[in-house]
Amino acid sequence: MGRPERMPAMSAATAHARRPVVVVTGALAPYTHVLYERLAERLDRPLHVLSCTPRETARQWVVEAPLLFRHAVLPGLRWHRDAVRNLYVNPAVVPRLAALDPAVIVLNDFSPTMLMAAGYARLRRIPYLIRTDGVPETDPGQRSVPHRWLRRAIVSGARGGIGPSAGSARLLALYGITPERFATSPLFPAWSPAGPPPPDSERPYDVLFCGILNEEVKGARFFTEVVLGCAARGRRLSVRVAGDGPLRAEMEARFAEAGIAARFDGYLTQAALPAVYASARLFLFPSRGDVWGIVVHEALQSGTPVLASPHSGIARDLVAAQGCGAVRDLDTQAWIDATLTLLDDASRRAALREAASRALAAYTPEAAVQGYLDGLRPVLAAGT
Template sequence: MGRPERVPVLPPAGARDGRPVVIVTGALAPYTHVLYERLAERLDRPLHVLSCTKRESARQWVVEAPRLFRHEVLPGLRWHRDAVRNLYVNPAVVTRLAALRPAALVLNDFSPTMLMAAGFARLRRIPYLIRTDGVPETDPGQRSAPHRWLRRAIVAGARAGIGPSLGSARLLALYGVAPERFATSPLFPAWSPAGPPPPDAERPYDVLFCGILNEEVKGARFFTDVILACAARGRRLRVRVAGDGPLRAEMEARLAAAEIEAQFDGYLTQAALPAVYASSRLFLFPSRGDVWGIVVHEALQSGTPVLASPHSGIARELLEGHLCGEVRPLDIEAWVTGTLDLLDNTERRAALREAARSALPRFTADVAAQGYVEALGAILKA
């Protein structure tokens, strides 16, 4: 549980007048910081963001101070259950919303804090959007009655839904948001490469893994199994692993025992990521259940082709939807064959890069902010 934090007194909203739009979210992330800056540019009223926690325990990123929107962290209780699951109880959300008098709310995902905010909005007749990255395949509401009740209670008063994918639309539809009331706001990386991607001859590594080093979500042990199986076929690949987590020591020991050259970077800042993604010829993403997977987007914009499992939103809707990556089931032999085939096929990698260049303009900060503008405009005019 986190300690309660003192709620700062916010300065006046500034040049833009009118009741603000307020976003209630778990924690600011680098990409949501960019999104909210772009959204604040487009709104005709102030934008305030209330976070349930300063930073999720499994995240090491540093987020810049906002320029165009107001941000504060609510006091309350935080339970970081694991790398991807967090529970927030912030009763102060009610008093802050009462003080801010929002014209509209955006509630990010499902927690007791969002339920309290939804209850306040319904009592004061404030329209709100419910936003989720979730998809039916990873939704705990499909297996747990308390999670299902929480989702239904929050969604019941929402004017519309918003999310990054068709999977998110399907999830919200299960709880009552009609498809015509869903707006798409894609996810995107918080950074862009400074220049064109380097050629393969300038990339010292064969394969890259980037993410939390666990098995239950990210498939880090499966990744290691694939690398060892490639070695058993006579190909000792040059490996780079960016990120940290409970399996790091195991991965390092297994690869070292097989005499496989591997660079383990640990957690990296956003500024270090462009060089990391551009250092490998292939990115492996053996996800066991990511709602999206921004690391895949980061690899693609760096000119690094991707081999992914089907268990993520980005694999289904970007890689398969736009034919810009390879998607294979989590079978060791299939991944060994896929990895070696892609490394040996220059033409195929070039084709995937070209397909990614055509698809990625649909997944940008500007497109994401426009989705919010249209959704908020509709409920503010209703």
């Protein structure tokens, strides 16, 4: 009996092509779920997503089970410091990466878990990219030595960077990612309006606030002061507040005392959001430090003009840069003036809607996926 036939040896290029892309992130969000599904559809290899936590404490969204990518939550330590700051320590990321043997890793932002993953990648000579929403204005690395060290340690070994804006490119450039190694992958809402935005005559509320009801990040108390200031000038606005948080009881009491009609929805599902954004004539976003601010994008795509503070990535890089909303420093009187002026100027609101419609054409899932592919392609090609 002859020897059994041997299978031909797999070429190095073929073996590399079968190794997956692995994304390490804090937690899945509705928009990243859409992004990863579409990215998995475009990749020529499996896509695995490893999350540090099932869900951030301040987030109430529900994310569907993935269809095209594979998702796992890493065990470990999770410290949710406040509405936007979370610290993750997940040593399990190392054996998980070892089991997956990725061709390339994408690290989402900065944490001890990302440092462990970067260290493993460098030890095993696996290329990795660093992705961040951050901008220099909100980067703790500009003020804190430990944060700065963490960022330098992670970025120093990265082959390139991915981010949603010019601000993200500026931030990564501070830590060594040159512009030619940066790929833009814009943020986008997880949902799109079912039809054209309704006219103002079908919008029962003057102003809308959407987000966590705190002051240190979202400016909910500042929003309250603006509404009360409008009332002091003889204009009691109809108000809608979507979201929840520590200031809800205070806001409800102050509006009731002033005789202001205010609807508080609490946390809402993604399915409920289109109707909420389309119910107001003006969206107020008095952020004190949002890295981006996807709620502004959701308002704009709903045909709702925006008045925003300059303290978010979207206010600087979209609203102000594209002239599709009003941006004012966090001065109460200036916001009262701007709110009343915009509510009284229908032609101005119409012009802002048109500008937003043009600007948002560049912020799509397709553009976001293309940014990832632009970042991944040279790294994957170098490994074949």
